Amino acid sequence: VSKEVKDYKIAHPNAKVVSLGIGDVSFPICEHVKNKMKEACDNQASANYVGYGNYYGLLELRQAIKENEYPDFSVDEIYVSDGTKTDSIDILEMFDVNARIAIYAPLYPIYVNGSYCVNRKFETKDQKDILKEHFDIVYLCNPNNPTGYAFTYDELKVWVDYALKNNAVIIYDNVYFKFINSPNTVKSIYEIAGSKKCAIELRSFSKHVSFTGIRCSYYVIPNELYPNINEYWKLRTLNRFNGASYIAQIGALASFDAPAQKVINKNITYYLKNAHYLRENFIKMGYEVIGGTDAPYLWIKCKEMNSWETFRYFLKELNVVVIPGSIFSLDGYFRVSSLGKYEDIVLAIERIMRYEESK
Ligand code: PLP
Numbered sequence: 001v002s003k004e005v006k007d008y009k010i011a012h013p014n015a016k017v018v019s020l021g022i023g024d025v026s027f028p029i030c031e032h033v034k035n036k037m038k039e040a041c042d043n044q045a046s047a048n049y050v051g052y053g054n055y056y057g058l059l060e061l062r063q064a065i066k067e068n069e070y071p072d073f074s075v076d077e078i079y080v081s082d083g084t085k086t087d088s089i090d091i092l093e094m095f096d097v098n099a100r101i102a103i104y105a106p107l108y109p110i111y112v113n114g115s116y117c118v119n120r121k122f123e124t125k126d127q128k129d130i131l132k133e134h135f136d137i138v139y140l141c142n143p144n145n146p147t148g149y150a151f152t153y154d155e156l157k158v159w160v161d162y163a164l165k166n167n168a169v170i171i172y173d174n175v176y177f178k179f180i181n182s183p184n185t186v187k188s189i190y191e192i193a194g195s196k197k198c199a200i201e202l203r204s205f206s207k208h209v210s211f212t213g214i215r216c217s218y219y220v221i222p223n224e225l226y227p228n229i230n231e232y233w234k235l236r237t238l239n240r241f242n243g244a245s246y247i248a249q250i251g252a253l254a255s256f257d258a259p260a261q262k263v264i265n266k267n268i269t270y271y272l273k274n275a276h277y278l279r280e281n282f283i284k285m286g287y288e289v290i291g292g293t294d295a296p297y298l299w300i301k302c303k304e305m306n307s308w309e310t311f312r313y314f315l316k317e318l319n320v321v322v323i324p325g326s327i328f329s330l331d332g333y334f335r336v337s338s339l340g341k342y343e344d345i346v347l348a349i350e351r352i353m354r355y356e357e358s359k
Contacts, residue, residue, distance in 0.1 A: 017320070021322060056079070062218075070188075074223070079218060081244055103123070144182060147290050148335075177203060200225065204217040209252065275338035288301035323335040
């Protein structure tokens, strides 16, 4: 996608291309977090220099994560790392090479490509097909990238019950948890009874703290998990990881302070407002739309063309970038994102609307 967009822009330098394809965030890190990271940087250039730290994450940061998000867990069950992209695949090191892995589609492509990189066998399937068979590991992304859909309590409970029955482990990618706000949805899988026995939850500072370039993530491996891997995972981690950047971790710690939380909530509200605008307008134009209420993504059914054709038509005729569904293992849909600027989103919608009206 980026190559085609880049080539198009080079060939048409006057085209004002706007992107609904953005997976990165639009806002910079907030002042409070920046100031704390600056102090940490000054510290590193002084006699107070901090060298190798705790492999599992700064204790103060893990304590803050526990207090703010995981009061029912001990800090020993919480790990800090440098990104959920890495974490979601690294965790496979703890499981047998022949473990049967199911990836719930449509899916974040990293689960597939990452599994290839570490030479694991996996199957991409939809929910009803996974539930019919036995798998050892199931990847779930909630709220989902690309569909922007967030499970209700009852829908997620089906997965937890399946995992408990099959002794399966759910690798639960929860990086967009801050966007969840509808009634009957769940922010964390641990709100479902029994899930501590079967779920590893992954979160990141990337999206809500604008840490996509700073890099810091965290995850929970409950002591109750079957199999109990914490002791081995700690051994693995100290041998394979020297910890996340000290400065990034100080910034992540500062993100729990009130001035940072205020900005985070304001930014999430902004992205959700964009999503609402996109949702309303695509529906108005007669598209079938999923998501956009509890996530920064919307999953839209193509009309006349397949997803690559839609992508190319929108790029060349409307100068609007959308992401073809095929990239996420499901053709017939495209993904749009609300992580861009409101003005650009309005412009993109105007162009698509004009096209729809001219048909
Ligand atoms: N998981 C999902 C579902 C994502 O959409 C992304 C980034 O777009 C990531 C993980 C990557 O997160 P991180 O920046 O923490 O590596």
